[in-house]
Amino acid sequence: MERLGTLRRNMLRVTGAVAMSAVLALGAGACSGGDDGKGGGGDGGITIGFMGDLTGENSGLVIPPYQGAQLAVEQYNATNPKTKITLKKYDSQGKPEQATTLIQGAVKNDKITALIGPAFSGESQSVGPILDEAKIPSITPSATNVTLAEKSWKYWHRAVADDAVQGTGAGGFIADQVKAKKVFTVHDNQDYGKGLADSIANVVKPKGAQVQTDAVDDKASDYSSTVNKIKQFNPEIVYFGGYYSVAGKLFKQLREAGYTGKMMSGDGSLAAGLVEGAGQKNAQGALLSCGCVIDAEGKVSAKSKKFAEDYKAKFGSPVAIYSSEGYDAATALIEAIKAGKTKSEDINAFLKTVDFEGVGKRIKFDDKGELASQDIYVYQVKDNTIPLLGKSTEAKPA
Amino acid sequence: MLDNFVNQFWPNTIDGLSLGAIYALVALGYTMVYGVLRLINFAHAEIFMVGTFASVFTIQALGVSEVGGLGLIGVVVLLALVSGLVSGGSAVLLEATAYRPLRKRGASRLAALISAIGASIFIQQLFATIGVPLLFDTSKEAGKLPVNSHFVERSNVIDLGPIQVSNDKLIIFLGAILMMIALDQFVNRTKLGRGIRSTAQDPETAVLMGVNIDRVVTATFLVGGIMAGVAAALYIVRFEQAWYFTGFLLGIKAFTAAVLGGIGNIRGALVGGFALGLFEAYGASIFGSGWKDVVAFSVLILVLMFRPTGILGESLQQARA
Numbered sequence: 001m002e003r004l005g006t007l008r009r010n011m012l013r014v015t016g017a018v019a020m021s022a023v024l025a026l027g028a029g030a031c032s033g034g035d036d037g038k039g040g041g042g043d044g045g046i047t048i049g050f051m052g053d054l055t056g057e058n059s060g061l062v063i064p065p066y067q068g069a070q071l072a073v074e075q076y077n078a079t080n081p082k083t084k085i086t087l088k089k090y091d092s093q094g095k096p097e098q099a100t101t102l103i104q105g106a107v108k109n110d111k112i113t114a115l116i117g118p119a120f121s122g123e124s125q126s127v128g129p130i131l132d133e134a135k136i137p138s139i140t141p142s143a144t145n146v147t148l149a150e151k152s153w154k155y156w157h158r159a160v161a162d163d164a165v166q167g168t169g170a171g172g173f174i175a176d177q178v179k180a181k182k183v184f185t186v187h188d189n190q191d192y193g194k195g196l197a198d199s200i201a202n203v204v205k206p207k208g209a210q211v212q213t214d215a216v217d218d219k220a221s222d223y224s225s226t227v228n229k230i231k232q233f234n235p236e237i238v239y240f241g242g243y244y245s246v247a248g249k250l251f252k253q254l255r256e257a258g259y260t261g262k263m264m265s266g267d268g269s270l271a272a273g274l275v276e277g278a279g280q281k282n283a284q285g286a287l288l289s290c291g292c293v294i295d296a297e298g299k300v301s302a303k304s305k306k307f308a309e310d311y312k313a314k315f316g317s318p319v320a321i322y323s324s325e326g327y328d329a330a331t332a333l334i335e336a337i338k339a340g341k342t343k344s345e346d347i348n349a350f351l352k353t354v355d356f357e358g359v360g361k362r363i364k365f366d367d368k369g370e371l372a373s374q375d376i377y378v379y380q381v382k383d384n385t386i387p388l389l390g391k392s393t394e395a396k397p398a
Numbered sequence: 399m400l401d402n403f404v405n406q407f408w409p410n411t412i413d414g415l416s417l418g419a420i421y422a423l424v425a426l427g428y429t430m431v432y433g434v435l436r437l438i439n440f441a442h443a444e445i446f447m448v449g450t451f452a453s454v455f456t457i458q459a460l461g462v463s464e465v466g467g468l469g470l471i472g473v474v475v476l477l478a479l480v481s482g483l484v485s486g487g488s489a490v491l492l493e494a495t496a497y498r499p500l501r502k503r504g505a506s507r508l509a510a511l512i513s514a515i516g517a518s519i520f521i522q523q524l525f526a527t528i529g530v531p532l533l534f535d536t537s538k539e540a541g542k543l544p545v546n547s548h549f550v551e552r553s554n555v556i557d558l559g560p561i562q563v564s565n566d567k568l569i570i571f572l573g574a575i576l577m578m579i580a581l582d583q584f585v586n587r588t589k590l591g592r593g594i595r596s597t598a599q600d601p602e603t604a605v606l607m608g609v610n611i612d613r614v615v616t617a618t619f620l621v622g623g624i625m626a627g628v629a630a631a632l633y634i635v636r637f638e639q640a641w642y643f644t645g646f647l648l649g650i651k652a653f654t655a656a657v658l659g660g661i662g663n664i665r666g667a668l669v670g671g672f673a674l675g676l677f678e679a680y681g682a683s684i685f686g687s688g689w690k691d692v693v694a695f696s697v698l699i700l701v702l703m704f705r706p707t708g709i710l711g712e713s714l715q716q717a718r719a
Contacts (some may be wrong), residue, residue, distance in 0.1 A: 055539045214688070219647050229402065229687070249639070279548035
């Protein structure tokens, strides 16, 4: 018995070590920032970084804004300006600890003048203070967590509406356009997903809707217990706060279990991977809310039409999530450089006053770094595309 | 809370059993290797993962879609064959490269454990960086993304009011039971099975009695691998998605199931798998899905406090007919 006791203790210790080493190995798995800018120019040029999950599980959300930024920089460099821009990418895999290491290298070794990103909220939380201390301005195309604007970082901006705005917009859509009386919210227990799901609940409850909530594990593949809760509650709409890899699995299992109501998610799920994960049949009609403009058909403005055409010509695929935000974030920095601001501090001061019509929305930051525009857009899955349905206050679900 | 448990009892029971069946099949591999070598083969999770890719690859090669009814059974049998062979082969290869050299040199069990972890990470990264892009002809970056393949046409085959069982869940449950019976017969009725049991009981005496240890170890890994491969095929029928990292969580769960039932005990792995599946489903319905792992592991700790050797106790040697 005693021998067994020690054996088991040893085994437990070993299991702990296994978990640790697995985590370490994962962290060290892939961490190299590529350099694909051209660089060099009249005065040696400046380097702008782009940080986000460029190869990981949710890279479908980050590659389009990177390509948007790349397009803006290339178009600018093609005009043969005095100060050329090198866009350097930092692949954080969306992991805060990896982003922290990368940003220190970017500041100290690569001497970046400004940063586009980090793409996600979690990594932004850890990168923000470092950039603030180093006095380097950043514009994130896609990190939407509300608390980011409340840190009083002086060098931080975002080119997209935050989760609270998205929650209000999507919640308003659920209450006023869908007219749902029973709403089930699901989230993945992370900053972004939970924040979004909670704000939806807070908007629809006062409007008289019954709300139930459940959380899922993003690493798991079986969501049957959540599905069973939803079937029991039988809501008119299920809103999932989280990323597309989970949304795909959840929507698939919901439809397969015979749930027939509406399914909706946020910007984190607005990617082709949602349709692939859920299966085209199961994903049909799923709704997505986003502060972003994805306008492949060029309906919004002439500028967005031209951007959609240029993007398609360059990358061979239609504009996707946050590609216009990535383009606009880069454009804001380019505007500063065009105005002769090449020092980080001068660019930051310029960003306080920048005001132009971007390819997506009007780009103007308030004193916290938040985008002035508060519009939320709704998209709906049709076949294997996710076209724009309209603004959340006007869109009518099919 | 509790009314959720009562109202969703039947759907959760059915989901718990079908997921538990997959846990149990994977747990068999952990428990058999432990029984024979006293080694926790952490790379077993990756053997399962390899099987899921084999299944998805087969489906894409066949180009089937929307299969239901008897056709689905045929497809499942084919997938189980392919995945079973691929996983079984991988397990034998794993043993020959990662464990046998250490065993021959009389390395400590801890060294074998480190080798297991190394092999596990190696196989994962092999698939993420080379395997998936090569097999599915995607870009290099896409190796870390899940590969989807939708091919099952689901329908309810049992429909008794609250008790509704869909065809895929029934196939998983019955398929797993069938494999377990086959394994039980193999271990208890065949000569090689007797070799496995005797090695588990006392390796030295087994050698003296003329048991070829290498053959027994290879057979153990092969059988464990085949079980994981069949589990992978059944998993694909249900979830239709292969991912290089799938093995991690499922492996931990299956290992837990093996410990819960009594590691080294084949029937224990079955009991542990089904019990864990049910605890998770019920725990999730009572406390919310975010708590299901907490519930499952609390149950594990409770069981180990009162029965340190698991529900059915340790050792393969006691599993006789």
